[in-house]
Amino acid sequence: MLMGLLPVLMIVTVGMRRAHEEREDAQSVGPTLAELKAVGRSADPVEEIRRAKQTRRFPVEIRRPTGPPVIELTEPDPLGRMGRVACTTCHSVRPPNLSNQQPSDLDEFHAGMPFEHGRLVCYSCHNPGNADTLRLADGRAVEYPQVMTLCGQCHGPQARDYRRYSHGGVNGYWDLTRGGRVRANCIDCHDPHVPRFPKMIPTFKPKERFLVTTRDDHTPGLRFGGGTGHE
Amino acid sequence: MNETPSFPPQGSGSPVLSRRTAVKGACATLGLAAFGAAISPLTKLTEDISAEEFLQQHYQELSAKDKQKVFARLEAETKEEYGAEVTIRDDRPIPGTKFVYAINLSLCNGNGKCVEACHRENNHNRQTNESYIRILEMPIGTMDMGKGNITYSHAVPAEGKFYLPVQCQQCDNPPCVHACPVQATWKEDDGIVVVDYNWCIGCRYCEAACPYHARRFNWQKPEVPADEINPDQSYLSNRIRPQGVVEKCTYCLHRTRRGRLPACLEACPTGARVFGNILDPESEIRWLFENKRVLILKEHLGTEPSFFYFFDE
Amino acid sequence: MDGTPSGSSQTTGLLGYFGFLRKSLWLVTDGSLLYYAWMTALTAIALVGAHAWAVQVTHGMITTNMTDSVSWGLYIANFTFCVGLAAGGVMMVIPAYLYHDEEMHHVVIFGEAVAIAAIVMSTLFVVVDLGRPDRFWHLIPFIGRFNWPISMLTWDVIVLNGYLVINLHIVGYLLYMQYLGRRPNPLWYVPFVYLSILWAISIHTVTAFLYCGLGGRPFWNTALLAPRFLASAFVSGPAFIIIVMRLVRVLGGYTASPKPVRLLIQIIRVSMSINLLMLASELFTIFYTGGEHAAAGQYLFFGSHGHYGLVPWIWTSVALNLVGTALFFLPAALERGNVRIAACVLCIVGIWIEKGMGLIIPGFIPSTLHQIVEYTPSLTEWKVSAGTFAFGLLVLTVTVKLITNVLTGKLHEGVPLTKPEAVETA
Incomplete structure (x- = not known):
């Protein structure tokens, strides 16, 4: 009985202390803060932020797939229908072949697809029991929109950095009291089958006024053309 | 040498002096005219820079009203020179931010x-x-x-x-x-x-x-x-x-x-x-x-x- | 010339001084055909420069060959050289007043004239380097916003203008007294002379601090920069004065005592030796240690990554300085001869390169991102620089002419300007 009451009591006391603190804050900081705002400076920035956070915060949205992938048919299916089909359309009638490990093992639909993802095989991630879901290492199924859970089980440091915004693209507001954010999903940047970030061609180069050409070696290719234009 | 100094060109000088004076005066005028011609490209610039722009005070000394005027002028200039409608604002630091x-x-x-x-x-x-x-x-x-x-x-x-x-x-x-x-x-x-x-x-x-x-x-x-x-x-x-x-x-x-x-x-x-x-x-x-x-x-x-x-x- | 008051009635004070200036102006515009040709040529060059500058201001500094990597070029290089010239100009003052060398006193004033012209040129070189000369008033204390004391450039503005004022005062006062035929009152100029000696050192030190205070520019960031500036200034300044004195003797008909010039040569010998010693010390530090500090030195002296833009400049400078110094050490340099003049010219050109293409430009190459962007001055920059030098020489010619007019007695309080020809033949 006594043991049961203890947590309740603790919650109550903690709650009271919090309320008390907040009152104190309101009393001591309130008027000065208004003053400080007037001159555009803050004495205690952390306090300022804490207060700001009590106000409404905009959501952080992570882009994600809406569901399992669908395939545009390029020719009519055996029943003569066109359109988009789900994975299960085919895979529900074909038993999974666990010996298929690499694209080279495939001789039908997926033949020739690029695949370079460490030593993973198809069913490392795809669920043999339900083609419209994915599968974690412990055998639990994961829906496609939650694909990041699947990535995170191997890529721990990246998943941690992602949670802390040290990995992955962001758009929107740094200040969530003013606006929300949209974040990229793992698969926005990394093709799960070929996760290495693709090579890019830098197309935009600033010119140092006289930089006529760019040479692709160590030496910056700078030439002087006397291009003063107004002589 | 001890005559009272009759510093030029008081008009009463000899023909030599008046000729000299005339030549010097002509040369000075010519020089000034040449200088004016030399720096004439600057006239375009002086047309571009308005008096308000020239006399504008440092940003930190502008009052809210001054700023409004300055921003309006700059917006108008952008419209005139670049043909674009823009909004120039005065974004100040957010307290508690670094x-x-x-x-x-x-x-x-x-x-x-x-x-x-x-x-x-x-x-x-x-x-x-x-x-x-x-x-x-x-x-x-x-x-x-x-x-x-x-x-x-x-x-x-x-x-x-x-x-x-x-x-x-x-x-x-x-x-x-x-x-x-x-x-x-x-x-x-x-x-x-x-x-x-x-x-x-x-x-x-x-x-x-x-x-x-x-x-x-x-x-x-x-x-x-x-x-x-x-x-x-x-x-x-x-x-x-x-x-x-x-x-x-x-x-x-x-x-x-x-x-x-x-x-x-x-x-x-x-x-x-x-x-x-x-x-x-x-x-x-x-x-x-x-x-x-x-x-x-x-x-x-x-x-x-x-x-x-x-x-x- | 002996300091006894002339018999005529004198208008003293400010009014008299203005009268003196008006008369001087009238007399300095009289001269031989050669004189007129010289003045016309200088005016023409100055006008070409003024035009080029006006175009530069209107179209933007795109007309120069400066870039965001090499953001200072020929203008600031010339500015640095002219500051040295100005500082060196008062080298005559030190022996004259510190050691009470009476014979120097008449020569001193030529040194001050060189200083005045050099300061005018320095200031002009800063003005032509400004992207917005129309906002020059922002630099005026109390009217604009003068970032003193933290910005070294504000110190430079103060010392350069102060130096100009001090020298104008000394020259103006001494000449005016001579013109009035009075003995100058030491109270009115000796304190300023001492001040100008200190000030001469300050202008070049502050100018060196302008560069060596920048941590991001390893080539400049050396404590040896200010002493080197001074040493080279004490070569280029006196060398220039020697040339001026020679011209004054040949063309202006005023012969100064040979003793002060001998002293100047001694000064040059010592200063140039110190300058070369410090250069050697600098080179040792750069090339023995290597690393980031050596990058600019490597580019300057030997080229780097296939870029050799400054190599011919710096070796020319080294050669001119060495040959010039060797000539100065010849006994013939002490005689009145062409050896001395040749030595002066060699050292002046050598130091002009050393302070400009050899110091200001390599401070920017490689850039702070360690990339090599080379720099060659554009035609506009050459025109503006030539114009500025021409204007400086105009100022110098007028001042020197004025001085010789006073010292030779052509211009004094009682002179009747109605008969200038009579004075010339006298």
């Missing part, structure tokens, strides 16, 4: 999207592809920029290279601010070093003082097509700069002081850029600073940048 930027050098692949985004966002001169960011391609195994190259144009990332984007580091001990003889550049409360483009005299001492190649001079009037002008402007950041003044990265204060992320960060396809308020203990930049090993560019110079680089472990 902006810090970080770049993950393990992720950056040198693709230059940030360079381009900066160019568009900040209404840079289209002729030179100007941008506040330069990216060095560096061989792995060194931090010696002498081994780096900024003019690479091959597919990136190249084998054995890493990429080091450099822009204004918003130093806490900024040599450029110390150098300026007229206080046209200063550090604001949120850490941003800004320039009053209407106060800068264009001596470029700050450009010599900056160890990060962060400052740019407007060697000519910037050329930006009307439809490419970013109309969302701020007096201290991306409004179209006048000819002959120095400009620099402001962490896109016209965005960041309104809570948004900088343009270069949003443009980064690799997600290598992290930005935030270091004073917020829960901010992402704070977590990064506390949990990653960061490095500072040219730390030995004591400039105390608000810009860090880090690698994944």
Whole structure:
């Protein structure tokens, strides 16, 4: 009985202390803060932020797939229908072949697809029991929109950095009291089958006024053309 | 020799004197006329610079009303000279904010999207592809920029290279601010070093003082097509700069002081850029600073940048 | 010339001084055909420069070949050289007043004239380097916003203008007294002479601090910069004075005592030796240690990464300085001869390169991102620089002419300007 009451009591006391603190804050900081705002400076920035956070915060949205992938048919299916089909359309009638490990093992639909993802095989991630879901290492199924859970089980440091915004693209507001954010999903940047970030061609180069050409070696290719234009 | 001095040209002189006087006078007139002709190109300039512009006070001395007038004038000038409707605002630091930027050098692949985004966002001169960011391609195994190259144009990332984007580091001990003889550049409360483009005299001492190649001079009037002008402007950041003044990265204060992320960060396809308020203990930049090993560019110079680089472990 | 008051009635005070200036102006515009040709040529060059500058201001500094990497060029290089010339100009003053060398007193004033012209040129070189000369008023204390004391450039503005004022005062006062035929009152000029000696050192020191205070520019960031500036200034300044004295003797008809010039040569010998010693010391530090500090030195002396833009300049400078110094050490330099003049010219050109293309430009190459962007001055920059030098020489010619007019007695309080020809033949 006594043991049961203890947590309740603790919650109550903690709650009271919090309320008390907040009152104190309101009393001591309130008027000065208004003053400080007037001159555009803050004495205690952390306090300022804490207060700001009590106000409404905009959501952080992570882009994600809406569901399992669908395939545009390029020719009519055996029943003569066109359109988009789900994975299960085919895979529900074909038993999974666990010996298929690499694209080279495939001789039908997926033949020739690029695949370079460490030593993973198809069913490392795809669920043999339900083609419209994915599968974690412990055998639990994961829906496609939650694909990041699947990535995170191997890529721990990246998943941690992602949670802390040290990995992955962001758009929107740094200040969530003013606006929300949209974040990229793992698969926005990394093709799960070929996760290495693709090579890019830098197309935009600033010119140092006289930089006529760019040479692709160590030496910056700078030439002087006397291009003063107004002589 | 002891006659009373009859200093010229009192008219009563001999014919020799009057001839001399006439010749001297003619020469002086001719000289002045020639001087006037020589500097006549300046007349175009004097037409362009209005009295209000010439007499405009330093930004920090402008009252709210003055600012309104100045901004309206600048907006009208942009309309007239560039044909674009723009809004120039006066974005002030948010109390309790100190902006810090970080770049993950393990992720950056040198693709230059940030360079381009900066160019568009900040209404840079289209002729030179100007941008506040330069990216060095560096061989792995060194931090010696002498081994780096900024003019690479091959597919990136190249084998054995890493990429080091450099822009204004918003130093806490900024040599450029110390150098300026007229206080046209200063550090604001949120850490941003800004320039009053209407106060800068264009001596470029700050450009010599900056160890990060962060400052740019407007060697000519910037050329930006009307439809490419970013109309969302701020007096201290991306409004179209006048000819002959120095400009620099402001962490896109016209965005960041309104809570948004900088343009270069949003443009980064690799997600290598992290930005935030270091004073917020829960901010992402704070977590990064506390949990990653960061490095500072040219730390030995004591400039105390608000810009860090880090690698994944 | 002996200091006894002339018999005529004198208008003293400010009014008299203005009268003196008006008369001087009238007399300095009289001269031989050669004199007129010289003045016309200088005016023409100055006008070409003024036009080029006007175009530069209107179209923007795109007309120069400076870049964001090499953001200072020929203008600031010439500015640095002219500051040295100005500082060196008062080298005559030190022996004259510190050691009470009476014979120097008449020569001193030529040194001051060189200083005045050099300061005018320095100031002009800063003005033509400004992107917005229309905002020059921002630099005026109390009217603009003067970032003193933190910005070294504000110190430079103060010392350069102060120096100009001091020298104008000394020259003006001494000449006026001579013109009135009075003995100058030491109270009115001796304190200023001592001040100008200190001030001469300060202008070049502050100018050196302008560069060596920048941590981001390893080539400049050396404590030896200010002493080197002074040493080279004490060569170029006196060398220039020697040339001026020679011209004054040949063309102006005023012959000064040979003793002061001998002293100047001694000064040059010592200063140039010190300058070369410090240069050697600098080179040792750069090339023995290597590393980041050596990058600019490497580019300057030997070229780097296939860029050799400054190599011919610096070796020319080294050669001129060495040959010039060797000539100065010849006994023939002490005689009145062409050896001395040749030595002066060689050293002046050598130091002009050393302070400009050899010091200001390599400070920017490689850039702070360690990239090599080379620099060659554009035609506009050459025109503007030539125009500025021409204007400086105009100022110098007028001042020197005025001085010789006074010292030779052509111009004094009682002179009747109605018969200038009579004075010339006298």
